Amino acid sequence: MSLEASQLNELHWLMEMLHNIDVGLVVLDREYNIQIWNGFMENHSGLLPREVKDKNLFSLFEEIPQDWFVRKAESVFLLKNKAFTIWEQRPYVFKFQNYRPITGTADYMYQNTTFIPLMAANGKVSHLCLIVYDVTDSAVHKKDLEAANQELAILSQTDGLTKLFNRTHWERCLEAEFKRWTRSHNPSCLVMIDIDHFKNINDSYGHMVGDQVIRHLADVVRQQVRETDVSGRYGGEEFSILLSDTTLENAHIFAERMRKTVEASVVKYNDIDVKYTISIGIAQVTPGISTYEAWIECSDAALYQSKEGGRNRITLFPKQ
């Protein structure tokens, strides 16, 4: 075999390999007309190389935002530098269906694309090569991981029984609110709620019924609070609500509505009907309170007075 023939062979093999490689290869001329279109592009677009040859990229693929693409490509032509676009910035350049069985959750193929300047013999960049990588697997896994992390973050802040904030997260919110208050001094109130004689409910009807009562109170709290209020399950049958930008007088109105709602409710569990009441302590933060823990102590003390005073009542701090 002559040298020329073997070189031709190598060239032929190279072309064959490029045609069959598992990444997309596209060559565009200065007018964005397609010159080369390999097997990957053919398989995913359903268009043969001869069908796209000399056709304008933007008329064939209307989903490609022309302004964006041209801006990127022109800098490659002019500066003779490579450019990239990754799926996090733009999920894909070519809107190809995703056929992968493992990552079947994605409708379209996620792509990373590299723009490479192709220099002619005269040193001018007259053509541009696009290399399109299918990154659907890693994109879907990354998105799944992010969603799982987000779910975990929510779970770590939430009480399982009531779906209100758990104590740790609620206290973190309270600490932030206390810091905010030290700057703004807007009125802010802390409401502590405890179910009366809850032990009796557990002892008389069992823990399942007790849990149902706790869930009921959580629902009442959810119905009554505003979006900006922060409610949590502070302990077993103790709930805490932070009412920011709320005066003691308004917090009292809010708590009284809640107390009455509970008093009028019947919790049903199978054929058991349970009535219950709640005691409430409310503390408005004042300059005498130097830490958020001290604020909790004030509302706890007010709650204790409601218990001592006969239950099913509200005590305010400072006294009115």
Ligand SMILES: Nc1nc2c(ncn2[C@@H]2O[C@H](COP(=O)(O)OP(=O)(O)OP(=O)(O)O)[C@@H](O)[C@H]2O)c(=O)[nH]1
């Ligand atoms: N069912 C159920 N019971 C709980 C849960 N957490 C705490 N408890 C119970 O709540 C009861 C609280 O009782 P106490 O602190 O003695 O208070 P109480 O009976 O509510 O009486 P007062 O608060 O003084 O009105 C205890 O029996 C705990 O076992 C829970 O998640 N589910």
